[in-house]
Amino acid sequence: MDLLLNFNSISTLFFLLSLLQFSLLSSSSTLHPLAAHSANLHRNYTAISDFRLLNRRKLINCPPKNFFVKIDVISKSTSLLNEEFVNVTVSGIPNPSKDHWIAMVTPSNANVDGCSLNGFLYGQTGDFSELPLLCHYPVKAAYLRSDPDYLPCNNKGCVIPPVDGKCEQVTCSATLSFHIINFRTDVEFFLFDGGFVTPCLLYKSKTLSFQNPNAPLYGLISSIDSTATSMRLSWVSGDEEPQQVQYGEDGRIQTSQVSTFSQNDMCNSLLPSPAKDFGWHDPGFIHSAIMTQLKPSTTYSYKYGRDYVESGSVYILPDSGGECGVPYETYHQMPTSGKDQPWYSIEMASIHFTIISTEHDFTINSPQYEWMKNDMASVDRSRTPWLIFAGHRPMYTSIQGSLVIPPSVDPSFVAAVEPLLLQNKVDLVLFGHVHNYERTCSIFNNMCKGMPFKDINGIDTYDHNNYTAPLHAVIGMAGFTLDQFSEKIESWSLSRVSKFGYLRGHATKEKLSFEMVNAMTREVEDSFNIIKAQIP
Missing domain, CATH: 2.60.40.380 (Purple acid phosphatase-like, N-terminal)
Structure with a gap:
């Protein structure tokens, strides 16, 4: 061939x-423009909505079936392309409602009925919502009222022939546009009533297939x-x-x-x-x-x-509801040494990143422990003066466990790995798992070994010319839901933000600067610097 x-x-x-350079600058940012402009990469922030909670809702019984309803999908081809916008027209509605909505579902044989057992399965994720739940989560959905002509019934139809020149049954229609990508499985559209909170199924479209799955x-x-x-x-x-x-x-x-x-x-x-x-x-x-x-x-x-x-x-x-990192590791392949060995290091500009897996054996003398010990010890600090250590489950968080949710901090992980961080003078430790943002003092063994000072802009600055211990930051503020802080504040916790957002930064050989950005407002919620004289 x-x-x-x-x-x-x-x-x-x-x-x-x-x-890459960007044109818009966050007004509250003190970072280098190349870092501050990065807000443009984070437009699609995470937030909770009624639609995102749809499969936690009861599926109620709808009114008697309306035999006039139709769903027509207009594509550029007889079958769906790899990517296109299709127009979905719902017609034959005698009484438009603000609660009517259309859902795109794939695969087409997915069950969109109520599933009473799903609640027990979702219990594994820590979700104990009321039963029953929708069996399948729609890919996309939109209210018919998004078409401004729907509620006032500007697009009328007559489904029963007129008598004496007057239509016996006037109906209304709405047309919405959906962006479709190739899911490799057939697609159907479903019409619901009751909004996202009390949904009930009214009608479904014919099955649509992709041109080249x-x-x-x-x-x-x-x-x-x-x-x-x-x-x-x-x-x-x-x-x-x-x-x-x-x-x-x-x-x-x-x-x-x-x-x-x-x-x-x-x-x-x-x-x-x-x-x-x-x-x-x-x-x-x-x-x-x-x-x-x-x-x-x-x-x-x-x-x-x-x-x-x-x-x-x-x-x-x-x-993650049973995913256990398998999809992530398969889709997003990292420069790891082998399958199911998700630890690696990489150098970017003046930073050496040591990335480990808190989900794999980290005990002393384990393969991962020996690797991280040797990796951090081998860093050439004259070439990459900054050492950042990252993993999933944190060593420090103010969020405590419960009878249902286990604690986020594993004492055995802290006991085995934290001494390596101090020994190798790690500058910054980044973790996730907990769904919020929290920054510590320079900490070791649950005690503050050093505190930042305020620079001329009032930003917390850690002086690593006089290194005492690494600072830790939990940056899990892109989770499905946010973890709220209690009124009890640990002495080592200097900044806490329970809002959706992301961390951005800029590095030179003498200074690391980071900002926690609120994804909703694009405003900077927390800033900190780490400084250190360059090694000759």
């Missing part, structure tokens, strides 16, 4: 191996080392056979490694987990290829395609 056939139905993209799509590039001479390209396809990426002016080719995961790879307990049962969606096949011999600050074009349940986790919990 020649090259042209190999790249039939390919996707063509461009990437730039250089810093196996198309190679959703290319993602990521760095694999600190040299900027190689990049990993990952994409998803419905085809399990290896594919290729072609790049550069000389048309170099790399063949993909293919991986996927199944329902059997999801975690379980006594009951099937949501990820294994009603929350499952076929992921397709994830392709990954490494483009090598790249030159930094050079623009390349590339095109791609062609015409493990034993997770080793030290915590026996069906994390």
Whole structure:
């Protein structure tokens, strides 16, 4: 098969191996403009809405069926394209209501009825909502009132022939636009009444299929080392056979490694987990290829395609509804040493990042412990003066556990790993797991060893010329729900924000600057610096 056939139905993209610059500046930011402008990357912030809680609602009985209702979907083709906007018209409604809404569901055979047992399955996630729940979560949804002509019934229809020139049954219609991407499974649209809080099912559309369910799509590039001479390209396809990426002016080719995961790879307990049962969606096949011999600050074009349940986790919990990191590790491949060894290091500018897995064996003399000890000890601080350590479960948080939710801090993890942080003079420790933001003093063994001072802008500044201990920051403020702080404040806790947001920063060899940005308002909620004289 020649090259042209190999790249039939390919996707063509461009990437730039250089810093991106943005035009908008956060008014409350004190960071370097390249860092402050990064707010443009975070427009789609996370927030709780009635729709996001839809599968925690009871499905009530609807009024008697209306035989006049129709749902028509207008696509650019007889079958759905890889990406397009379709117009969905709902007609035959005699009495428009502000509570009418349309949902897009895939796969088309998904059950959108009420599922009384789902509540027990969701209990694994810490969600103990009232039963029953919707069996399947819609991909997208919108109120019919989003069409301004719907409630006033400006688009009228007559479904019963007129008598004496007067229509016997006038109905109303609404037309909404939905952005569709290739899910590789058929799609249907469902009409509901009762809003997102008390939904009931009225009608469903015919089944819609994609033109090419196996198309190679959703290319993602990521760095694999600190040299900027190689990049990993990952994409998803419905085809399990290896594919290729072609790049550069000389048309170099790399063949993909293919991986996927199944329902059997999801975690379980006594009951099937949501990820294994009603929350499952076929992921397709994830392709990954490494483009090598790249030159930094050079623009390349590339095109791609062609015409493990034993997770080793030290915590026996069906994390994330049973996903246990399997989809994440498969979709977003990191520069790790092997399968199910998700620890690695990478250097960016003046920072050495040591990334570990708190879910794998971290005890003294374990493979991961030996790796992190050797990695941090080998850092050349004259080249990368800053050392940042990161993992999932924190060492310090003000959020306590309960009878239902286990504590977030594992004392055995702290006892084994925290001495390494002090020994190697780690500057900053970043963790997630807890869904809020919290920053500590320079801390070791649950005691403040040093406090920041205020710079001329009133920003907390940690002086690591006189190093005492690392500071810790929990940055889990993008979780599904936020964890609220209690009135009890630990002496080592200097800043606490329970709002959705993200952390951004800027680094030189003498200074690290970070800001916690509120995703709703784009305002800076907390700032801190770390300073240190450059090593000659």
